[in-house]
Each structure stands twice: as structure tokens, then as C-alpha cells.
Amino acid sequence: MSFNSSTSDHDALPVVIIGAGLAGLTVALELASTRRVIVLAKRQLGEAATAWAQGGIVGVLGRDDSIESHVRDTQEAGAGLVDEHTARFIAERSAEAIEWLVERGVPFSPDPDGPLGLHLTREGGHAVRRIAHAADATGYAIHQALLAEVARHPNIELRERWMAIDVITPRHLHSDAAPRCHGVYVLDLDHQRVETIATSAVVLASGGVGKVYRYTSNPDTATGDGIAMAWRAGCRVGNMEFIQFHPTCLYHPQDRSFLITEALRGEGGHLKLPDGTRFMPAHDPRGELAPRDIVARAIDFEMKKHGLDHVWLDATHLGEAFLKEHFPTIHARCLALGIDIARQPIPVVPAAHYTCGGVVTDLLGRTDLPGLYAVGETTYTGLHGANRLASNSLLECVVLGKTCAETIVAAPRADQPLLPAWDESQVHNADEQVVIAHNWDELRLLMWNYVGIVRTTKRLERALHRIQLLRDEIDDYYANFRVDRDLLELRNLVDCAELIVRSALMRQESRGLHYSRDFPDPLPVSFPTVLVRPARSRRGAGLAGLGMGLASPSAPVSRPPSSTGLCG
Structure with a gap:
């Protein structure tokens, strides 16, 4: 087996950030003064979901506004499943987040009489005007400003058309060592070659999973890559039934x-x-x-x-x-x-439009796997509950992007083993790409018809059965042919589709974004849905043996910044 070169100097290893939207760029900019950073963009840099955001970003700035009011609106929109500590933590840092963006040249719409000289608008679910915006292209304005700053920084390497395949854990080394993220396999899409990157940390900031549905407002990048990779690496996911x-x-x-x-x-x-x-x-x-x-x-x-x-x-x-x-x-x-x-x-x-669930993290961006972090729409932090309040998402990206970077800098050093190179000795070039195209279309139509805005148990069960058949075909294809973007995205989508359906089947009530004709009323008390993957599973084993349930109030789903141990 061949290995890549490595180094014992943990701090000399790069932090690899998967995704070039607001969450990933925030982490990169906050890290770059002390760490070497590689940012991977699966397509062109401008194609992140951030650039598509029109409305704005929450800022508790006005005299008629308060932290309590924002938390209350967030909780009401979230239909009883918002973690109050998370909502308060993020609301308290909203003004700082706006100022951080202004300092980086984001051209928010001005108002000489407004707080910080900004015009604030109002969106559904908000009691007052508290949305800072750049006309109706806020995401684009933010993204362009941060991309410009990132491009100027000597410690940040931007790679367009590079796609992450999987994070590297001890199982890739055939080791029984404690679970940890040691690096990542990435595909250079232009040259169709796989590179092994040893890392000091990996940050998943790849957005949501909108492309699992036939109709979506999301860009083509939204194929659930980070959620699927974290799941395959053994991390928990939460609240995947809540698709906005x-x-x-x-x-x-x-x-x-x-x-x-x-x-x-x-x-x-x-x-x-x-x-x-x-x-x-x-x-x-x-x-x-x-x-x-x-x-x-x-x-x-x-x-x-x-x-x-x-x-x-x-x-x-x-x-x-x-x-x-x-x-x-x-x-x-x-x-x-x-x-x-x-x-x-x-x-x-x-x-x-938006994935309210995702990889379970704390407010420092930590996942269940040491060395692996996640920020933004890829995550479940407890902020959005059963339904995201408008314009909270960009705020979450900035606030938790900053805390994630601080945590990575402060993290203890870890020994870095030599990592195995990607092995293509047993695979060959695909012979019929039509298989991938057909399965992609079938999966998205299936999810739209059976797992959409209004659901039934029978539709969900039918969807799960068909997803399992599709998984068998995709796993077989993955095992026998060289990887490309379409195959990797389809593999990630089928993982996320199954997580969505299984989570929806677990929730026997209607709440927030999940509406079931078989269970039209909300339960008196409800908890987040958390799915747990078996500690060890073979490549492509799907979700067989899945442990899952509705988390109790004491379950470590959203943890305060002072939390320490995470389950592995």
C-alpha cells in the first residue's frame, strides 16, 4: 500500500474547509492568521448557496428590538424544538456579526437614521424590522466581499472544482485506534485524480441537501456532501425530517x-x-x-x-x-x-429551500469525531428547531464560524499517522453513465412525490423501500468504477434521502416543517430526532442496524460552549 508524505508538526498541517460559502469563508478568514487553510469549492467559487440568498441577515440593532424578542421569534418559528441556549448565544452575537461583515466591506443598504447607518427590513415570523440587507442580493454582496478578502490572504489556498470524497478515520488505516479525523480524500475534477490530504482539522461547510428534491431554490452544489460524509464517519445527525x-x-x-x-x-x-x-x-x-x-x-x-x-x-x-x-x-x-x-x-x-437538520455539533462547531468540525446549513445546532426563522441562517454561519475557528486554534495537538493513498487498483472507468443519470432523476422525483410538504406513512415507507433498492445499485457502481462528481453526489444524496425518510417515519406527529396526514396534531411534548450510526460498518453498508430515537431533554444534542466530551 502506498502512503502520502506526512509531518509530525501538527500545526504545519493545513485545515481543510469543504465548501466556499459564508460559513466556510468565515472560518477560513478567522483561522488564516495562525494556520494554513485550504478551501475546496466543488464548482466555481461563486456557486455557493450564500450567493443565492436574497433577503438578509438578522441583526438585533434597533431601539425597538431586543435579544429576548429575537429569541422568542426564533422559538415560535421553530415550533417548540429550538434550543433556547443556542438561540440566545447566537442572538447575543448578532450585532458583532453585522459589524464584522461591515468591516470586511459588505455594502449593506444604508439608512442614515438606522442603527449602524443601515436599513433594516422585516420578514415573516419577525416581530420587528431587524434584517440587514444589500437590496435583494444580500448573499451575493456578502459572498463577493469575503471572497475578495480570502483571495488576498497568503495563508489561504482556494481550490475550485475540487470535491471531497470522504474524511479519513482509523478504519481507513485498518486500525483500532480511537476515532479521529486524520485527513480527507479529495477529487480534482479537472484531472480526475484523487489526492490524500493529511490535516490538522477538517471543517464541513458544504451546505444543505436541496438537490435531493426535484424542485429546489438551491444551487447544484447542494447535494448533502458534508452530512453524508459525517454520517459515514460515525457522527450523529439530527432533525433531518425538517426540510424547509x-x-x-x-x-x-x-x-x-x-x-x-x-x-x-x-x-x-x-x-x-x-x-x-x-x-x-x-x-x-x-x-x-x-x-x-x-x-x-x-x-x-x-x-x-x-x-x-x-x-x-x-x-x-x-x-x-x-x-x-x-x-x-x-x-x-x-x-x-x-x-x-x-x-x-x-x-x-x-x-x-433549507435543511434545518444536519450533523450534530455544539456551539464550537465540534462533531462527534475529534478533528472534524461542521458549520452552517450542514449542521444541526438546535437553532432552527422544526422550522428556520427567516435570515437566521446567515447569522448562524458568521457567529459559529468564528467560534469554530477559535476552537480549532485552541485544540490540543494530535499525533498524525501516515495516510494511505486512494486505491483504484480494483476499479475501472464507468461503461454506462446513463445508470447514474437515471438513478439521480428517480431519486429526486421520488422524494418530491413521497417526502414533500405533506406526507403520509405509506408514502414514506414506499420511499424507503425504493431508496434501499437504489442504494444497492449505487453501492455496486461505487465499488466497481472510478469516481466522478455525478457518482459521488448521487452517493451522498441517497444517504441523505434515507436519513430524511427514516427521521420522518420516527416523528409520529405534525410539527413545523413536518406535516403528516396520519398524525395531523402535534404531541404535547416533543424532542429532536437524532440518528446514530453503528460504530463500525462496511463500505456502502447503508443504514442497516441504525440506532435512532427522539432525544430527551437531557440528551447531548445541543451543547453549551463549555461542553467537553463528545460521543464517538
């Missing part, structure tokens, strides 16, 4: 992933039926400002009731000047597609 469907994705044959920000409803946009009737007041007294899960279910209900392909979001009464000033991206994009939003309503449909 954004209520208003543009319905147009030329663009199925363009998001119509919630801020448009926050500023007064109305959801209507084809005859012009507003329907949200009949579903919730907050109307269009109800939390996303309620709005998405209401749209789904009205579409099925009336046999519609979409509903309408009408903002014409706001006026052309207002729309061009506050929503220039939406106005321009829709106009290019033949829709003048100042004069016509926008056709919209719900689409998979």
Missing part, C-alpha cells in the same frame, strides 16, 4: 431555481389565486407574514384544491419605483423572462 420549502420560487420553464425573497411579502406583496383572491388570511391571521412552513402548506393546499400549477405573488400596488429600488434583482430577472412585476403578478410555487 420556500413558499415562493419563480414558476417559469426557463428558470426553476430563482427565489422570490420573503422580503417582498414583508414589504406588502400579496399571495393570490388566479381570480385575484388573497388566500393567506384564511389560513393564518398573520397573512403573508406567517412563518414559511405555514405559507408553503397554504400554497400547497390551494394548488391541490384548485388544480393549479402555481399561485400568484402580487406586488404591483407597491409601485415601480419602490420595486426597482428595493428589489432590483427580482425586477430585472423577471423582466428578462417577460414578467414586469410592477404591472403583473409573479407566478410562484414552493420549492425545497
